[in-house]
Amino acid sequence: MRPFSYLRAATAEEALDAFAARPGAQFLGGGTNLVDLMKLGVTAPEFLIDVSRLPLDSVETTPEGGLHIGATVRNSDLAAHPVVRTRYTALSQALLSGASGQLRNTATTGGNLLQRTRCPYFQDTSKPCNKREPGTGCPARDGVHRDLAVLGHSAHCVATHPSDMAVALAALDATVQVRGAGGERTVPVTDLHRLPGDRPDVDTVLRPGELITGVTLPPRADGGHSGYRKARDRASYAFALASVAATVRVEGGLVRDASLAFGGLAHRPWRARAAEEVLRGAPATVETYARAADAELAAAEPLRDNAFKVTLTRNLTVNVLSDLASRAEEGARPPT
Amino acid sequence: MPERGAPEIPVSLVSLRVNGTWLSLRLDNRTTLLDALREHLDLVGAKKGCDHGQCGACTVLVGGRRANSCLLLAVACDGSDVTTVEGLAEGERLHPVQEAFVAHDALQCGYCTPGQICSAVGMLAEAAEGHPSYATAPDRLAADSSPGQGAPEPFDALEIRERMSGNLCRCGAYPNIVDAIAEAARS
Known part of the structure; x- marks a missing residue:
């Protein structure tokens, strides 16, 4: 690992000033991904600005009835928060499906969003990789890519974004608060991560030196249910082969409203708006859910060894929506 | 001796309370908490298994919470309370786990x-x-649960296995590990 200087920032201003003085710096959150990438030689910052103890560690109800989550809130604390469990269940489930108890205690909300792909070529500095070293090529396209993208990939990169949390946030219409030298701005979480195109080295729309300070969830409509389901190679502690986050509101046997996002399929959490179009106003049936999944997955371009992800995602979608809709109906039934 | 003209290796003074005792260490910023414990404090209970946060052999308690010490920079833990396996027993009396x-x-x-x-x-x-x-059922998960309400029920083998999935055992002693933890949970 390359030697580096270290500064623990006490305030966001101090962190931004420190970056301005040394643009080669990187922000350090919980470090569960960054420290590993430094060990692997994938990244070699000469200056780390530790933002893990910034006073951004609270979860608060917003005046509109939503929820604001500070960037340094740990994944485990967020998953266990009573309001997240009851009103944003998909987020709690997504967090709990990710990593391990130890890692969730350390990983932060901001850092989770900014973690890098686990594509094996990206993590192996003896291999070419357009994301790590632009212009060197993408051996994953014709190589080991069973776990990689089926949607939105390019000739230059077939990596997936590994976060579970971000998939739930995408379905829940979260926004991300960002601070930089130019002031503060808000980015919808669905716009935070880029598709690879011809610049796979750029993961997000954040400008150099911009710092995530928090995430805001809008209020949830009454009577809606949300959930997250993840398929993986072992029962626990593995990245998603495919995952689905969904919110559903059913009234009188019809889908009144629904949102859907896929994980493990693309360079960013994949908000499935074509599927949502099919769902809205349609009968709350398995046939509708399958038709919705198919509408979205028509855009899939599987690689040689990962076409199974398309079927898997279709089945997960039907499963999650059926489950949520039946819980919604049970909740709507008058107590006997 | 550093090579002539070689840049200075940045170091930091790091204070840790390890198993109840405050210590001050001068460490290369690259030092992980695991290496600080093993190489500088001779506390070799925590193991370097994979060194990438995938096996859990390096797990210690930081501020009372379990963490992978191989992925924590010691300098980022400055001021923290660290408990290793060596610090769990009270004298000759072993911890219930x-x-x-x-x-x-x-x-x-x-x-x-x-x-x-x-x-x-x-x-x-x-x-x-x-x-x-x-592993917690969705209806229980979504039920209003304020902190401090005790272990979720049922706290069965499924819950224990899910919650312990960050610790691998290559010998496959899992059945007895689950039994041991179930007993400790009851006591």
């Missing part, structure tokens, strides 16, 4: 055991605070 591991023969080679035990201690504290897991 240690007792349970002995009683249930919850190990074979023993390499993962310090991490398993520290992880179990941290995990049981999380459960006692009412933290859910991915």
Whole structure:
């Protein structure tokens, strides 16, 4: 690992000033991904600005009835928060499906969003990789890519974004608060991560030196249910082969409203708006859910060894929506 | 001796309270908490298994919460309270989780055991605070649960396995590890 200087920032201003003085710096959150990438030689910052103890560690109800989550809130604390469990269940489930108890205690909300792909070529500095070293090529396209993208990939990169949390946030219409030298701005979480195109080295729309300070969830409509389901190679502690986050509101046997996002399929959490179009106003049936999944997955371009992800995602979608809709109906039934 | 003209290696003064004792260390910023414990403090209970946060053998308690010490920079832990497996017993009296591991023969080679035990201690504290897991049924998860309401019910083998999935055991002693933790959870 390359030697580096270290500064623990006490305030966001101090962190931004420190970056301005040394643009080669990187922000350090919980470090569960960054420290590993430094060990692997994938990244070699000469200056780390530790933002893990910034006073951004609270979860608060917003005046509109939503929820604001500070960037340094740990994944485990967020998953266990009573309001997240009851009103944003998909987020709690997504967090709990990710990593391990130890890692969730350390990983932060901001850092989770900014973690890098686990594509094996990206993590192996003896291999070419357009994301790590632009212009060197993408051996994953014709190589080991069973776990990689089926949607939105390019000739230059077939990596997936590994976060579970971000998939739930995408379905829940979260926004991300960002601070930089130019002031503060808000980015919808669905716009935070880029598709690879011809610049796979750029993961997000954040400008150099911009710092995530928090995430805001809008209020949830009454009577809606949300959930997250993840398929993986072992029962626990593995990245998603495919995952689905969904919110559903059913009234009188019809889908009144629904949102859907896929994980493990693309360079960013994949908000499935074509599927949502099919769902809205349609009968709350398995046939509708399958038709919705198919509408979205028509855009899939599987690689040689990962076409199974398309079927898997279709089945997960039907499963999650059926489950949520039946819980919604049970909740709507008058107590006997 | 550093090579002539070589840039200076940045170091930091790091204060840690390790197993109840405050210590001050001058460390290369690259030093992980695991290396600080093993190489600088001779506390070799926590093991360097994979060194990438994938096996859990390095698990210690930081501020009472379980963490992978191989992925924590020691300098970022400055001021923290760290408990290793060496600090769990009170004198000659083993921690209840240690007792349970002995009683249930919850190990074979023993390499993962310090991490398993520290992880179990941290995990049981999380459960006692009412933290859910991915194995917690959705209706229980979504039920209003304020902190401090005790372990989720049922706290069965499924819950224990899910909550302990960050600790691998290459000998496959899992059945006895689960039994040991179930007993410690009851006591």
